[in-house]
Amino acid sequence: MKSTDYIRRVRSIALALGLTLGLAHADAAPAAEYARVNAERLAAAEKEPGNWMTSGGSYYEAHYSALDKINQTNVSQLGLAWVGDFDTNRGQQATPLVVDGVLYTSTAWSKVFAYDAATGKELWRYDPKVRPISAQNACCDVANRGVAAWNGRIYVGTLDGRLVALDAKTGKEVWSQQTVDQTKPYTITGQPRAFKGKVVIGNAGAEFGVRGYVTAYDAETGKQAWRFYLTPNPNNEPDGAASDKVLMNVAYPTWGDGVWKQSGGGGTAWDAILYDPDFDQVIIGGGNGSPWSWKTRSGAKGDDLFLGSVVAVDANTGEYRWHYQETPADDWDYTSSQPIILTDLAIDGAKRKVALHAPKNGFFYVIDRQNGKLVSAEKFAVVNWASGIDKTTGRPIVYPQARYGVNNTDFLATPGSTGAHNWHPMAFSPKTNLVYLPVQNIPYGYKDNPNYKYKGGDGSYNLGTGSARNTPPFNESDRKVGALQTEGYLLAWDPIRQAEVWRVNHGAVSSAGVLATAGDLVFQGTADGRLVAYRSDNGQKVWSWQGFDGIVAGAMSYMLNGEQYIAVLSGYGGANAIHVPFTSAKAATNGRVLVFKLGGTAKLADNSKPYGPAIVSPETFTPAQIAIGEKLYYSNCASCHGKGMNTNNMLPDLRRSMVPSNRETFNAIVLKGVLEDRGMKGWASTLSADDTEALRAYIQSTAKVLEADQAVEKQAMQKASGSTRPSVPSGPTGPSAMPVINQPQSAPAGAASRGPVGIFP
Numbered sequence: 001m002k003s004t005d006y007i008r009r010v011r012s013i014a015l016a017l018g019l020t021l022g023l024a025h026a027d028a029a030p031a032a033e034y035a036r037v038n039a040e041r042l043a044a045a046e047k048e049p050g051n052w053m054t055s056g057g058s059y060y061e062a063h064y065s066a067l068d069k070i071n072q073t074n075v076s077q078l079g080l081a082w083v084g085d086f087d088t089n090r091g092q093q094a095t096p097l098v099v100d101g102v103l104y105t106s107t108a109w110s111k112v113f114a115y116d117a118a119t120g121k122e123l124w125r126y127d128p129k130v131r132p133i134s135a136q137n138a139c140c141d142v143a144n145r146g147v148a149a150w151n152g153r154i155y156v157g158t159l160d161g162r163l164v165a166l167d168a169k170t171g172k173e174v175w176s177q178q179t180v181d182q183t184k185p186y187t188i189t190g191q192p193r194a195f196k197g198k199v200v201i202g203n204a205g206a207e208f209g210v211r212g213y214v215t216a217y218d219a220e221t222g223k224q225a226w227r228f229y230l231t232p233n234p235n236n237e238p239d240g241a242a243s244d245k246v247l248m249n250v251a252y253p254t255w256g257d258g259v260w261k262q263s264g265g266g267g268t269a270w271d272a273i274l275y276d277p278d279f280d281q282v283i284i285g286g287g288n289g290s291p292w293s294w295k296t297r298s299g300a301k302g303d304d305l306f307l308g309s310v311v312a313v314d315a316n317t318g319e320y321r322w323h324y325q326e327t328p329a330d331d332w333d334y335t336s337s338q339p340i341i342l343t344d345l346a347i348d349g350a351k352r353k354v355a356l357h358a359p360k361n362g363f364f365y366v367i368d369r370q371n372g373k374l375v376s377a378e379k380f381a382v383v384n385w386a387s388g389i390d391k392t393t394g395r396p397i398v399y400p401q402a403r404y405g406v407n408n409t410d411f412l413a414t415p416g417s418t419g420a421h422n423w424h425p426m427a428f429s430p431k432t433n434l435v436y437l438p439v440q441n442i443p444y445g446y447k448d449n450p451n452y453k454y455k456g457g458d459g460s461y462n463l464g465t466g467s468a469r470n471t472p473p474f475n476e477s478d479r480k481v482g483a484l485q486t487e488g489y490l491l492a493w494d495p496i497r498q499a500e501v502w503r504v505n506h507g508a509v510s511s512a513g514v515l516a517t518a519g520d521l522v523f524q525g526t527a528d529g530r531l532v533a534y535r536s537d538n539g540q541k542v543w544s545w546q547g548f549d550g551i552v553a554g555a556m557s558y559m560l561n562g563e564q565y566i567a568v569l570s571g572y573g574g575a576n577a578i579h580v581p582f583t584s585a586k587a588a589t590n591g592r593v594l595v596f597k598l599g600g601t602a603k604l605a606d607n608s609k610p611y612g613p614a615i616v617s618p619e620t621f622t623p624a625q626i627a628i629g630e631k632l633y634y635s636n637c638a639s640c641h642g643k644g645m646n647t648n649n650m651l652p653d654l655r656r657s658m659v660p661s662n663r664e665t666f667n668a669i670v671l672k673g674v675l676e677d678r679g680m681k682g683w684a685s686t687l688s689a690d691d692t693e694a695l696r697a698y699i700q701s702t703a704k705v706l707e708a709d710q711a712v713e714k715q716a717m718q719k720a721s722g723s724t725r726p727s728v729p730s731g732p733t734g735p736s737a738m739p740v741i742n743q744p745q746s747a748p749a750g751a752a753s754r755g756p757v758g759i760f761p
Helices: 003-024 039-043 132-137 244-254 294-298 476-485 575-579 623-641 663-670 689-721
Strands: 078-085 097-099 102-106 112-116 122-126 148-150 153-157 162-167 173-178 193-195 198-201 213-218 224-229 273-276 281-285 309-314 320-325 340-347 350-357 363-368 374-379 386-389 396-398 410-413 427-429 434-441 444-447 487-494 499-505 514-517 521-525 530-535 541-546 556-560 563-570 592-598
Touching (some): 078 541, 148 193, 193 273, 273 340, 281 340, 374 386, 434 521, 487 521, 663 689
Antiparallel strands (some): 078 592, 112 122, 153 162, 162 173, 198 213, 273 281, 281 309, 340 350, 350 363, 363 374, 386 396, 410 444, 556 563
16 A cells, blocks of 8 residues: 555545544534644544654554654754653653644653653643552553543543543643452553543453453543453353443353453453544454463363454444454463554455554464454464464464463463563554564463462462463573573564565564654664664664663654654663563663654763662571572562562662561561552561561572672673772672662662573573
8 A cells, every 4th residue: 555545545534534523523622722632633643743642643553653854864863852851760661642732641650741842841740649559460560551632631541440531731630530440450551542532441450360341431521431341251141331242142152160250361451452433443452361371261161252352342332343363262371452553455456454463472463354354364473382373264273282281281482471572562654564563582481280279369470370470481491492582673574465574683672662754764762772763664774872771662753843853751661671681771760751853962861870789698598498489489579579680670679689688677578568658568468487588598599699790790890991909899788777679779880780681590
C-alpha cells in the first residue's frame, strides 16, 4: 500500500465517522480549551500530524509520524531542545501525547505531568498517591504506559486499580473509579484508550492469581458502560457482563478442572486494547494463564479460551464479535497483550483490513480484522516450542517436549517468559510497508511442580511451575546455552512476505519502543542510554545521542511553530531491569522526558548514580544455609530485588546494602514489615527466623563474589593507569543504622560491578 493510498483511506474513514459520529454522539460540552480531542479529530488524525492525540498517534496505533522536516539529510543536526525531570527512578514506559501545544505523559507510580511542548515549562503534575505496598502485586515494575485524552480531560490508570479523569488544563481530579476488586492482586500499568465518549481500561495480575477483563466507562461521568471478561466464571454462571453468553457457551467448555477455579485463570488484558474505526469494534489482546502451567491450571484439557487470544468486541455494547487464539492451552506465559497495529495490506492482489501482531510466542501474525481469520503467520525470532502454524486450522504445531507439565520434564524454552516481543511499541510505515519491531531472545526454564498449592492474597507468585519466575535453568549446560542465546535486535519485517528485510543487532537484550517517520527514519532507544536513528530502508545508523539513563519507552513526534520535535522518556526499568539485568544498562536515575529538535542546544545534567561497593559482614554461614537461602530468594525476593540481585540500582541491590549484614535490622524489615510504607511488606506469614538467616547467608555469599569481582576490576584499572598505590576501602564496610531501603545505596565514583549477563548467572 502506497502512502497516498493510506492517506486517501484514512480520509475516507474520517469523512464517514465525522458524519455518523458527529450526529450520533455529539460532544456533551463545547470544545475544551485544553486537550480538545473528540471522535472527529481522532478519525482525521492524519490531517494533524503536528499532534499526537492518542496511543500510537491514531486509532490505527502504527507509531508512525507523517512529519518529515527531520529526515536522513539533516538528522545529524538533531539536538536536545528541552528536558522535563521526574521524581522517581523506577521504569518509564509511556509514550507522551501532544495536543495543541501541551505534552501530557504518565510516569512510574501512575503520576501525570503536563508541559508546554515548545518550552518544556511544567504546567502541572498529578500524584494519585498510590500506596507503595501496591508494588507487591506488580510483576514487572510500577511502570505506566501512558494516558488518554478526550474532551478536555486526561485519563490515567493507576497501579492500585483506579481509572482517574483529570482536568487537562489544571490537572485537578474530576472523577475516579475503582475498576478492580481490592482484595485481589490486580494492578493497572496499561494505557487507557478513548473513543466515542468512552474510556476503556484493562488490568494485570495473572502471575499472582486474578481473572482478567476489560471495562469501558463513560468519559464524562465515569459510569460503567460495559465489561468483558477474558476467562469464564469458574461456576459457569453469568457475571452480568457483555461476555456472559460467549463465555458460558464457547469458552467454558474449553477449560478442564484445576487451580483456575481458585486463581481466576488469568487472561489479563494489560496492554493491547485498541479501537478499530473501520468495524466499530474494540480489539483486545488477552494475557497468560494463571497459573502458567496448563496441567496445573486446567488439567491439561482444552484450549482455555481466551488466554493468548486476540478478541474483538462491539465498541458500543462490549458484545463478542470474533477471536483468534494465538497460543492455545498456554503453558509458557505467552501473552497476546503486545501492541497491535491496524492497517490495509494487499494480500494475493486484494486489499485486506488486517491486524498486525507480534506477541510473546515468537510468531508474527496477520489477522483479518473483519472476521478474525488468520491470513498468515511466521516465526520472527528463535522459537523452539512449536515448529510452525498450521495454515488450515491456524493452530501452532507444538513440539511434544514443550509440554513440561504433561511430560514431567524440564524444558528450556525460546522465547522465554519475557517473550520474543513484549510491551515495547512496534511501528509500521506506509511508505515502506515494513514493520519495525524490537525483538529479544531470552530463554527460560520450565518444569513440572506436582506439589504446587495455590497461594492466594499474600503477594506470592502462582505459576504452578517447579521454579519461581527468576529461578536459573536447571543445570550448567542449560545455563551456558541460555547465556549464548540471550540477545536483542531491531528487526524490519515485511508483513506481506512474512520475511525479514534487515536487522540491527544490539549485542544484548536492549528492547525499547520504536517510532517510524515520513522522514524515512526509525528511532529506537537503548538500555545504555542512547537514542538512535536508522534509515528505514536498510537500517543504517545515521544519528545517535547519549544520555545518562536507559531508554525503554517508545518515542513520538510533533510539530509546533514550524519545528518538528522528537520526544521520548528515559528511565530504565520494567521486567528486563528486574529479571534480565545486564551491565551495559546504566544505573537507574530519576526519569526524564527528553525532547529534541534540529539545532537544539539544551544541555543534559548528569544525574547518574554510581553502583555501590559490596557490603560483606565477617559472619560465617554453612553451605546448607546458603543453598536453602538461594531457593528462598528466588521464590520470594527475586521478583523485586532481581535476578542475581542486580536491578541496575532501580531497587535495592542487597549485595551492596548494609541491611543483610545485620540480623536484627534484616528481620525488622523482612519479618516485621517496618518499611511497609515504602513498599517492603513483612513476610512473617511466609518466612521464619531460620529462613531469614538462610536468606542472609545466600545474600552474603553473593556479596562476597561481587567483592572479589570489584577487587579484580580495581586492580585492572590501577594497572591500566600505572598506579601502584594501595587501595583504600570506600563506602561503608559493616553494619550500621538501618538505611532507607527503597533508595539505592550511594558510593564514591568509580565503584563498579560486573554483574550477571542476561537471565543466566
